[in-house]
Amino acid sequence: MDALRLTELLEKVRNGKLSVTEAVARLRHLPFEDLGFAKVDHHRAVRQGFPEVILGQGKEPKQIVAIARAMQRNRSDILVTRLDAEKMARIKNSLRGLKYHADARAATWTARPVRIIGKGTVLVVCAGTSDIPIAEESAVTAMMMGNRVERLFDVGVAGIHRLLENRQKLDAAAVLIVVAGMEGALPSVIAGLIDKPVIAVPTSIGYGASFNGVAALLGMLNSCAAGVTVVNIDNGFGAGFAASLINRL
Numbered sequence: 001m002d003a004l005r006l007t008e009l010l011e012k013v014r015n016g017k018l019s020v021t022e023a024v025a026r027l028r029h030l031p032f033e034d035l036g037f038a039k040v041d042h043h044r045a046v047r048q049g050f051p052e053v054i055l056g057q058g059k060e061p062k063q064i065v066a067i068a069r070a071m072q073r074n075r076s077d078i079l080v081t082r083l084d085a086e087k088m089a090r091i092k093n094s095l096r097g098l099k100y101h102a103d104a105r106a107a108t109w110t111a112r113p114v115r116i117i118g119k120g121t122v123l124v125v126c127a128g129t130s131d132i133p134i135a136e137e138s139a140v141t142a143m144m145m146g147n148r149v150e151r152l153f154d155v156g157v158a159g160i161h162r163l164l165e166n167r168q169k170l171d172a173a174a175v176l177i178v179v180a181g182m183e184g185a186l187p188s189v190i191a192g193l194i195d196k197p198v199i200a201v202p203t204s205i206g207y208g209a210s211f212n213g214v215a216a217l218l219g220m221l222n223s224c225a226a227g228v229t230v231v232n233i234d235n236g237f238g239a240g241f242a243a244s245l246i247n248r249l
Contacts, residue, residue, distance in 0.1 A: 005075060006046060033074075037063060038067055040071060042070075050145050050244070051079075053081060054078065055080075055081055056084075057083075061087055061090040064080060065095060068080070068095050072109065072111075075111040077114070077144060078109040079107075079108055079141065079144050080106060081141075082105055084105060085102065088107060095109065101136065103133060104236075106140050108140065114143065114144060114146055117147075118142075118145075118247035118248060119248065120148075120175065121172065121174055122176075122244070123169065124149060124152070124176075124179070125153075125155060125178045125190065126180065127181065127182070128181065135151070135236065137237055138237070138239045138240040139151060140240070141236065141239075141244070142177075142240040145241065147247055150173070156180065156182075157185045157186055163190070173194075173196060174247055175199070176196055176243075177236075177243050178190050178198055179201040180201070180202065180203065180216060181203035181204065182207075182216060183206075183210075183215060184215065184219035187223060187230075190225075196227075199231060199243055200228050200229065200230045201235060201239045202217040202219075202232075202233050213234065216233070217230065217232075229242070
């Protein structure tokens with residue numbers, strides 16, 4: 001249930017197409033539905049503009065299926081993050097219509113086509129090919145939240161000419177998500193070239209002294225470029241969500 005569907009429901013009641021009793025029945029699980037092991041927040045889309053997201057990591061397949069079915073009954077769009085291919089294979093027959101995005105390690109289901117509500121384009125940039133899974137998690141999240149998304153991959157600072165060749169694409173974006181591991185320099189470089197919000201995502205990609213992304217995280221937090229906001233290590237979902245909120249303003 002989101003603001004649009006809630007408005008449609010109330011309009012049907014006002015026009016006599018739906019009885020008060022039927023409307024109450026549809027709203028009975030607001031604000032949440034208790035499944036015992038999980039309390040599904042059906043009211044989140046009304047509050048925040050997007051339904052609750054299912055974190056696949058750490059959940060049993062049957063738990064993911066139960067939560068997703070509850071959301072489908074409520075006609076809520078579904079995004080499952082950190083879902084590996086093996087777990088997807090175990091749940092796909094129980095959830096018809098669930099689409100798997102292998103690069104993003106995510107699955108999606110929509111009650112209706114996603115409506116574009118973002119005012120501009122969200123550009124997802126990543127430094128190296130190894131950063132693509134986190135970049136794709138950002139991209140899928142932003143797309144599910146109603147944004148036009150473009151990608152610019154493998155343009156790290158080790159070959160800065162690759163980035164500068166795409167200056168026009170950088171300038172055209174409304175919000176940029178910049179994903180990088182190693183020393184995490186790419187967000188600083190991009191933020192120094194443009195006048196748009198930059199959301200930096202450090203990844204755990206790198207050799208020993210990268211400390212599984214801590215080096216990139218600290219580099220991004222200490223950026224000398226203005227306008228860089230940093231999310232947690234490997235948090236592509238968080239970056240996609242934040243970019244979507246900014247793009248609605």
